[in-house]
Amino acid sequence: MTPKHKRNKDVFRFLALLIAVFVANYMVSSWVFRLDLTAEKRFTLAEITKDFLSGMDKPVIAKVYLEGDLNVGFERLSRSVEEKLNEFQVYAGNKLDYQYYDLAENSNDAKRAKKHLQELGLEPVPVFEVNEDGSRKRTLVYPFILFQSGDKKLAVNLLENMPGRSGAENLNASIEGLEYKFSDALRRLLMKEKRKIAFLEGHGELDELEVIDITDALSRYYQVDRGNPGNNPEMLQPYEALIIASPQEEFTEPEKFSIDQYIMNGGRVLWMVEAIKASLDSLRNTMQTVGLPMEINLNDQLFRYGFRINPTLVQDVQAGVIPVNVAPPGESSRFVPMPWIFNPLLNTNSQHPVTRNVNMVKGEFVSSVDTVGADLQTTVTPLLRTSRHSREMHSPVFISLAHVQEQPRRENFPESYISVAYASEGVFPSVFKNRPVPPEVSFSIDKRRNESVPTRMIVVGDGDIIRNGVRRSETGNPRIIPLGFDEATNQIYGNKDFILNAINYLTDDEGWMDLRTRNYQLRMLDRDKVANESGKWKALNLGIPLLIVLLIGITVPFLRRRRFGKI
Numbered sequence: 001m002t003p004k005h006k007r008n009k010d011v012f013r014f015l016a017l018l019i020a021v022f023v024a025n026y027m028v029s030s031w032v033f034r035l036d037l038t039a040e041k042r043f044t045l046a047e048i049t050k051d052f053l054s055g056m057d058k059p060v061i062a063k064v065y066l067e068g069d070l071n072v073g074f075e076r077l078s079r080s081v082e083e084k085l086n087e088f089q090v091y092a093g094n095k096l097d098y099q100y101y102d103l104a105e106n107s108n109d110a111k112r113a114k115k116h117l118q119e120l121g122l123e124p125v126p127v128f129e130v131n132e133d134g135s136r137k138r139t140l141v142y143p144f145i146l147f148q149s150g151d152k153k154l155a156v157n158l159l160e161n162m163p164g165r166s167g168a169e170n171l172n173a174s175i176e177g178l179e180y181k182f183s184d185a186l187r188r189l190l191m192k193e194k195r196k197i198a199f200l201e202g203h204g205e206l207d208e209l210e211v212i213d214i215t216d217a218l219s220r221y222y223q224v225d226r227g228n229p230g231n232n233p234e235m236l237q238p239y240e241a242l243i244i245a246s247p248q249e250e251f252t253e254p255e256k257f258s259i260d261q262y263i264m265n266g267g268r269v270l271w272m273v274e275a276i277k278a279s280l281d282s283l284r285n286t287m288q289t290v291g292l293p294m295e296i297n298l299n300d301q302l303f304r305y306g307f308r309i310n311p312t313l314v315q316d317v318q319a320g321v322i323p324v325n326v327a328p329p330g331e332s333s334r335f336v337p338m339p340w341i342f343n344p345l346l347n348t349n350s351q352h353p354v355t356r357n358v359n360m361v362k363g364e365f366v367s368s369v370d371t372v373g374a375d376l377q378t379t380v381t382p383l384l385r386t387s388r389h390s391r392e393m394h395s396p397v398f399i400s401l402a403h404v405q406e407q408p409r410r411e412n413f414p415e416s417y418i419s420v421a422y423a424s425e426g427v428f429p430s431v432f433k434n435r436p437v438p439p440e441v442s443f444s445i446d447k448r449r450n451e452s453v454p455t456r457m458i459v460v461g462d463g464d465i466i467r468n469g470v471r472r473s474e475t476g477n478p479r480i481i482p483l484g485f486d487e488a489t490n491q492i493y494g495n496k497d498f499i500l501n502a503i504n505y506l507t508d509d510e511g512w513m514d515l516r517t518r519n520y521q522l523r524m525l526d527r528d529k530v531a532n533e534s535g536k537w538k539a540l541n542l543g544i545p546l547l548i549v550l551l552i553g554i555t556v557p558f559l560r561r562r563r564f565g566k567i
Contacts, residue, residue, distance in 0.1 A: 042518075043087060045179060046514070048515075049183050050091050056190065058095070058150070059095050059096070059149065060148065060186060062148075063099055064078075064101065065145070068104040069104060071127060073168065074127070074143070074171070084182060103124075122155055122157060125159060126138055145182075147186060156181050156185050162359050163491070175520060177518075194222055196222060196224075196238050197224055197507070199245060200227075200242055200244045202228035203248060204249045205244065206463070211468065214499050218503060221503075222507075230258070232442050233258040233262060240268065241503055242262065242269045244273065246272055253438040253440075257441050258441070261448065263428060263455060264449035264451065265449065268506035270499075270503065272465060273296070273309055273460075274294060274309075274367055275310060275312070275367040287402075288401065291393075291399055293311040303373075304373075305378075305424070306371055306378055306380065307372065308370045310367055310368045312392040312393060312397075313342060313392070314342075314367065314386055314393075314418055315341040315342060315344070315391050316387055318345045318390075320339075320486060321343075321486070321489060322338060322404070324336055324337075324401065324404050337489060338404040339404065340404060341408060343365075345361070345493070346361045346362070346366070346421075347360060347417075348498070349384075354505045355384070355501070356517055358497045358501065361493055361498050364462065364465075365464065366465075367420070367462065369422055371422065376429070377427040378425060378427065378428060379425055379426055383458070383498075384498075385418060386417060388416045389410045390416065390418055421459065421461065421462075423456070426454060428452040430450045432450075457506070458502050465498070468482060468483040469485075469487070
């Protein structure tokens, strides 16, 4: 082969190699391949998330403020946030970008960011640590991320902070919820049109002021209306979900038919209905009252759908508090928070998307809920239950403020885990099956259904679970107490998260709420072994590598001398 031919061949090989490299790079950049070797598949996004990210039509930038001098736990959360954003970027491409900001710096950008987060109601989390010299160190952590697309901004709190859980468990729950929180924020940010939901009116339900806090939270996702369908079932059809919040008056048969046909055509309902009429307001003057059954003409309808709200009141050792005047007669009032067994703190089902990682929910004069009917084509799941030490009081129930003076004895509360809220999905029978249509209804008989399409509903035996406090309601400037906030203890219970998740679950046809059920196993070190055997394991970790290096250093020269010594 002549030198010229050899040179041409080398040039050809180089060009072929260059083209192969370009082709390989192009394929790698356009073809997504991810291998997740973790047991929980924590680095694998759900298909619904991948499809959404691939179809993003507007650019979004994420500003992460969880940065700076962080302890081990928050450093792990920050790293998980970055890993999750990287996963999102793989499918969103150049439509998603992110930046980290350290708000501990004394820069103008950091000051502006702090002020903006404060305007959004996001306050830093103080973290206290003990230094090696025994001194205490306090740092402020900003576990927030701000998504922005054009002029629209949306802040997300990355930290789950549930009382009763350790710091490691809360941080693990925070990591579990990242995919849902990020995808939820992006969907809200890029939403073109809001879907509709409605509060039912006309039966003494909670008024606008009493549900204004949850209405504001729901309005970030939905257009929230109020009204009554009367005798026209088709008025409810534009709405994704119907909220029935603490009705006090009877439903007419045409109204029941309208709600029934709404459900038969796929409508979703959040029922929050009380079976006993009782309230703290009735105790202000009399100090005692009697809880009597409340007939609102819904028992047959709920029974047909598989539920019975019992005419009982639940009492629980695990209860909230109410302010009680403990000053002797004739002296100025002195209020002290006292446990009130009629306000149970309800446990949540950690396996259901509505209640997973939701704090205890505060109830007020709660009735138990039973499931009925063995031939229903539905799947029923309990959402809220009492604690291990509780009991039911059957009507009529004598209610007195003297109960706060009694020390609850657990042996007097023999019932455990009484269910007060259920989620049900499937095919529901019509309550008007084999019954004539009410004559006042303006509805074509051809449209009537005796069995629903697959749909969902949630039944809660407490109407006050959605009610926020209102002070000075008679004035033109009322003060709203946030839903779930306890003024006596300054604790925030999970009422708002429960209601918001309930509506999102009811209207979720695509499976976004399933992201809330992701479970990452928390693998903790055995504290006893760490305390008793730390020296041994440190010696093994330091000694074994040194021993291996030493053996290699002795063995290799020996083998070389033995092999090449004769030569």
